[in-house]
Amino acid sequence: MRLLHRASSWRLLFADGELPDPGRLPPLLAPLRDALAELGPAPTLPDAHAWQPRLVEALMRLDLPAWRISQLISDHNDWLYRRAIQLAQSEMLGQGWGSPPVAFCVLIMGSGARQESLLAPDQDNGMIIADYPDSRHTEIDGYFQALGERFTDRLDQAGIPLCSGHVMARWPMWRKRLSEWGEQLILWTAERRTKRVQQANILLDFRPVHGEGVLAEALADRVARLMPRAGLFLDEMGVLLDDLPMALDRFGRLSGSLEGAPHENAIDLKRQGLLPLVAAARLLSLRHGVREIDTRERLAALVVKEVLPAERCRALTAALERLQGLQLEEQCRGLRTGRGADGWVDVSRLGEDQRLLLRHDLLQIRRLKRRAKRG
Known part of the structure; x- marks a missing residue:
């Protein structure tokens, strides 16, 4: 059973190849209209990316919730990706590379795939290439290597930095034929090895951003068939949940004890x-055959699968939304003060009610981690 819902018209904002025309927006959306007018109709990639905090400011003034703003940031990043890829292809065409030799699909991974991006993400992407004979590998992979290098460089120059862990389509590890991706998944899930689980964790949240979406659907089908049977692999994924620290001490009190914290x-x-x-939501979803990618939909699907009670789903969804809101507010404050957009939140600036809610939400998440490890 798949969940049915009506898509929000907000999600059409960056769906087309062109940016929205501010002149066609009603007065009710004046903050967004003004922000788009400041950007202009044909911005460069760096200008379009630098404009993103202005977009967030406009959406906040329109009282959109943080989770919806996060979706729209993700949509805008998708637009940046598509534009970078199109520019790279046009450049290659002008240099005599010709058109793509076979079908391909660029994937976005991580928070972008889950449509949960906040400000200042780095790149996490990959590429699926339609199967072709080995005899054509140098020719065909050479084209897609060049394309991957060009579009990731353009994104880097625009302000979305290269991934420090090299999770990008410019590298062979993350650029493969469809059949090779299937073989890679079988290899990663065959044993209980930490490194392979970590690598697979990066891949398992993916979504097509440009190209032939049927290739991504085919890979998702293979994931759905393989994962529920990969018991040892999923058990190791559960063990790795312990490597993700909570902002709670052993008594369940708020605690920020990570190294590198700017203050106590x-x-x-x-x-x-x-x-x-x-x-935790990903692990439970993989165990129980849930195909949704974004965390809100995963939690709802786990209720349909009778893995989580509806009350727990509501509490966790509310926790996700509040955490996104706190981090987005802190990122905007960091940009205004020159610190930059990061993940640090100053608990001393929160009111007593906010601290109580934050503690409550983190306790709910800790319970979910324990539930996910049980299977």
């Missing part, structure tokens, strides 16, 4: 809250 009241809300929630 700082909590890395992404690492100590959001990532444990995302990882």
Whole structure:
């Protein structure tokens, strides 16, 4: 059973190849209209990326919730990806490379795939190439290597930095034929090895951003068939949940004890809250054949599968939304003060009610981690 829902018209904002025309927006959306007018109709990639905090400011003024703003940031990043790929292909065509020799699909991974991006993400992407004979490998992979290098360089120059872990389509590890991706998944899930689980964890949240989406659907089908049977692999994934620290001490009190904290009241809300929630929801979804990717939909699907009670789903969804809201507010504050957009939240700036809610939400996430490890 798949969940049915009506898509929000907000998700059409960056769906087309062109940016929205501010002149066609009603007065009710004046903050967004003004922001788009400032950007202009044909911005460069760096200008379009640098405009993103202005977009967030406009959406906040329109009282959109943080989870919806996160979706729209993800949609805008998708637009940046598509534009970078199109520019790279046009450049290659002008240099005599010709058109793509076979069908391909660029994947976006991580928070972008889950449509949960906040400000200042780095790149996490890959590529699926339609199967072709080995005799054509040098010719065909050479084209896609060049394309991967060009579009990731363009994104880097625009302000979305290269992934420090090399999770990008410019590298052979993350650029493969469809059949090779299937073989890779079988290899990763065959044994209980930490490194392979970590690598697979990166891949397992993916979504097509450009190219032939049927290739991504085919890979998703292979994941859905393989994962529920990969018991040892999933058990190791559960063990790795312990490597994601919570912002709680052993007594369940708020605690920000990570190295690198800017001060004693700082909590890395992404690492100590959001990532444990995302990882636990992913593990439960893989165990029970849930194909949804974004965390909100995963939690809802786990209710349909009778893995989680509806009350727990509501509590965890609310926790996700509040954590996203706190981090987004702190990122905007960091940009205004020159610190930059990061994951640190100053707990001393929160009101007593906010601290109580934060503690409650983190306790809910800790319970979910324990539930995910049980299977």
